[in-house]
Amino acid sequence: xxxxxxxxxxxxxxxxxxxxxxxxxxxxxxxxxxxxxxxxxxxxxxxxxxxxxxxxxxxxxxxxxxxxxxxxxxxxxxxxxxxxxxxxxxxxxxxxxxxxxxxxxxxxxxxxxxxxxxxxxxxxxxxxxxxxxxxxxxxxxxxxxxxxxxxxxxxxxxxxxxxxxxxxxxxxxxxxxxxxxxxxxxxxxxxxxxxxxxxxxxxxxxxxxxxxxxxxxxxxxxxxxxxxxxxxxxxxxxxxxxxxxxxxxxxxxxxxxxxxxxxxxxxxxxxxxxxxxxxxxxxxxxxxxxxxxxxxxxxxx
Amino acid sequence: xxxxxxxxxxxxxxxxxxxxxxxxxxxxxxxxxxxxxxxxxxxxxxxxxxxxxxxxxxxxxxxxxxxxxxxxxxxxxxxxxxxxxxxxxxxxxxxxxxxxxxxxxxxxxxxxxxxxxxxxxxxxxxxxxxxxxxxxxxxxxxxxxxxxxxxxxxxxxxxxxxxxxxxxxxxxxxxxxxxxxxxxxxxxxxxxxxxxxxxxxxxxxxxxxxxxxxxxxxxxxxxxxxxxxxxxxxxxxxxxxxxxxxxxxxxxxxxxxxxxxxxxxxxxxxxxxxxxxxxxxxxxxxxxxxxxxxxxxxxxxxxxxxxxxxxxxxxxxxxxxxxxxxxxxxxxxxxxxxxxxxxxxxxxxxxxxxxxxxxxxxx
Numbered sequence: 281x282x283x284x285x286x287x288x289x290x291x292x293x294x295x296x297x298x299x300x301x302x303x304x305x306x307x308x309x310x311x312x313x314x315x316x317x318x319x320x321x322x323x324x325x326x327x328x329x330x331x332x333x334x335x336x337x338x339x340x341x342x343x344x345x346x347x348x349x350x351x352x353x354x355x356x357x358x359x360x361x362x363x364x365x366x367x368x369x370x371x372x373x374x375x376x377x378x379x380x381x382x383x384x385x386x387x388x389x390x391x392x393x394x395x396x397x398x399x400x401x402x403x404x405x406x407x408x409x410x411x412x413x414x415x416x417x418x419x420x421x422x423x424x425x426x427x428x429x430x431x432x433x434x435x436x437x438x439x440x441x442x443x444x445x446x447x448x449x450x451x452x453x454x455x456x457x458x459x460x461x462x463x464x465x466x467x468x469x470x471x472x473x474x475x476x477x478x479x480x481x482x483x484x485x486x487x488x489x490x491x492x493x494x495x496x497x498x499x500x501x502x503x504x505x506x507x508x509x510x511x512x513x514x515x516x517x518x519x520x521x522x523x524x525x526x527x528x529x530x531x532x533x534x535x536x537x538x539x540x541x542x543x544x545x546x547x548x549x550x551x552x553x554x555x556x557x558x559x560x561x562x563x564x565x566x567x568x569x570x571x572x573x574x575x576x577x578x579x580x581x
Numbered sequence: 582x583x584x585x586x587x588x589x590x591x592x593x594x595x596x597x598x599x600x601x602x603x604x605x606x607x608x609x610x611x612x613x614x615x616x617x618x619x620x621x622x623x624x625x626x627x628x629x630x631x632x633x634x635x636x637x638x639x640x641x642x643x644x645x646x647x648x649x650x651x652x653x654x655x656x657x658x659x660x661x662x663x664x665x666x667x668x669x670x671x672x673x674x675x676x677x678x679x680x681x682x683x684x685x686x687x688x689x690x691x692x693x694x695x696x697x698x699x700x701x702x703x704x705x706x707x708x709x710x711x712x713x714x715x716x717x718x719x720x721x722x723x724x725x726x727x728x729x730x731x732x733x734x735x736x737x738x739x740x741x742x743x744x745x746x747x748x749x750x751x752x753x754x755x756x757x758x759x760x761x762x763x764x765x766x767x768x769x770x771x772x773x774x775x776x777x778x779x780x781x782x783x784x785x786x787x788x789x790x791x792x793x794x795x796x797x798x799x800x801x802x803x804x805x806x807x808x809x810x811x812x813x814x815x816x817x818x819x820x821x822x823x824x825x826x827x828x829x830x831x832x833x834x835x836x837x838x839x840x841x842x843x844x845x846x847x848x849x850x851x852x853x854x855x856x857x858x859x860x861x862x863x864x865x866x867x868x869x870x871x872x873x874x875x876x877x878x879x880x881x882x883x884x885x886x887x888x889x890x891x892x893x894x895x896x897x898x899x900x901x902x903x904x905x906x907x908x909x910x911x912x913x914x915x916x917x918x919x920x921x922x923x924x925x926x927x928x929x930x931x932x933x934x935x936x937x938x939x940x941x942x943x944x
Binding site for chain 1: 620621630632633656660662664666667668669670672673827830831833834835841842871872874875878
């Protein structure tokens with residue numbers, strides 16, 4: 281009973297997701313163009329989730345829960361997560377020593393599945409409940425985060441699919457709409473039995489859909505009044521929405537991330553990209569700047 | 582037993598569920614009829630339906646127990662239709678023990694990527710025409726066949742594959758021992774590089790399908806394919822993109838996922854090239870732009886001036902590196918070295934040319 285109360289209490293994620301308290305059952309969408317550190321943000325949140333609050337007297341401040349990462353981009357790099365996890369484990373000890381046992385324990389709390397098309401995604405969601413139950417029994421902790429990276433890669437394929445509705449007019453066709461009706465429905469059902477926070481990334485094209493020099497477009501968008509308008513009027517998005525409305529209305533929180541033209545000089549020959557994050561839903565005019573370092577995401581001021 | 586046999590068409594359409602009956606007797610005609618009354622004729626139809634709702638409907642039927650058993654059965658069939666569940670440790674083991682880094686033979690690229698191209702990943706080389714993309718591909722193929730003892734499948738879309746060039750590279754990398762043993766080794770390496778001429782995307786799908794089917798037998802023979810090169814992917818995809826239709830984009834995404842699946846499941850490093858076209862304000866942009874760029878794991882930009890051999894290469898995206906914008910000076914210098922190396926060793930094996938031609942003739 282106590283555990284249940286605890287899971288329903290709002291909690292804060294690591295920057296840049298720290299501005300708004302989130303609860304299990306919320307659906308957070310991380311929106312941004314290609315290479316805007318969306319997956320890094322997920323990895324950071326995942327590491328924080330699988331780390332224990334405390335271990336052998338050392339404070340790690342993690343949530344000590346399971347994470348399920350559904351990889352629709354099929355680009356996830358476990359080495360990156362492993363690297364950040366090792367950093368987080370060694371840091372509180374103040375030495376290069378890291379606890380092998382703790383590392384393995386945390387790594388096993390990270391659950392992963394990849395999907396090469398929408399049907400595999402649906403098959404995953406349809407059977408996820410049973411899998412999560414099994415994992416819960418093994419690890420004696422429940423799931424806290426369901427991550428989807430990213431939500432839209434198959435939308436062109438689903439839009440192009442022509443599945444003839446033979447066999448009577450009652451038969452649903454496989455389409456972008458029917459796929460996302462089912463996706464939202466299946467996740468809603470899952471949330472009833474496994475209260476968790478859903479985080480999905482979505483790749484968007486900022487401004488006009490031209491190739492090549494997106495960096496410049498980002499800059500002009502930032503410098504121009506575009507963003508300031510955005511803060512006051514959330515209806516006016518700086519990108520074209522392509523997801524069906526059934527998904528859009530399922531999303532409770534929305535954050536826009538993008539790369540900025542600034543660079544943080546680390547050493548004289550090396551520099552780190554700076555990214556910007558901004559809450560679109562709820563709309564907060566405050567913008568955060570962050571960089572991605574070896575140890576993870578760091579807010580810059 | 583009832584049957585919703587309303588016509589020939591519905592019988593044909595019911596085949597998918599019906600086809601499962603032999604293996605799973607619980608999916609009997611009664612179950613099929615129940616599903617059909619809810620517009621479900623195949624396992625795929627189940628995926629876009631609410632199974633809890635369906636189970637509730639089954640509850641109201643006289644044969645509810647059997648129907649619910651049927652739904653459970655379908656659910657366990659669905660459980661076989663997604664990729665395996667893995668945890669972080671299993672994923673890490675796969676990455677460490679099955680996904681090796683293959684050096685390209687091009688020191689600039691290897692330095693930039695921390696060793697070379699990773700098996701399981703799709704790497705894209707973007708650049709204008711005649712900037713050396715094909716040379717990098719040929720060198721990478723030669724290096725992987727020679728140094729990593731792996732077979733290479735090379736899909737050539739523009740008749741730019743050069744067996745002579747490959748032979749030069751292989752001869753240079755393997756050293757020049759031209760005794761009998763040396764020739765045998767040379768021959769074996771050359772046999773390990775197979776080129777297919779591919780002029781449209783459907784041919785590419787065919788070649789890849791056959792490749793996947795042949796993987797188990799190739800593994801037994803010991804000649805494992807470790808690298809797949811598509812030079813260039815953009816010339817296969819741009820003709821189908823058209824103006825605004827979604828069909829072309831759907832094919833493009835499918836092609837990308839097919840390559841990524843092949844890379845991951847068979848531990849192959851995939852290298853594709855993408856040419857550039859004139860964008861707005863005369864700034865060149867990749868022929869495959871916004872929709873494509875979410876596909877590759879690694880994007881490399883190759884550029885250079887005409888008339889000299891100075892090239893620079895930069896990383897546009899990388900899963901574990903923070904290289905968003907143009908490369909640093911070091912990377913540019915490395916690549917200068919690499920292309921100089923290519924150019925300093927022309928015609929190393931001129932004499933062998935004709936023999937080589939027979940060995941690696943286009944298939």
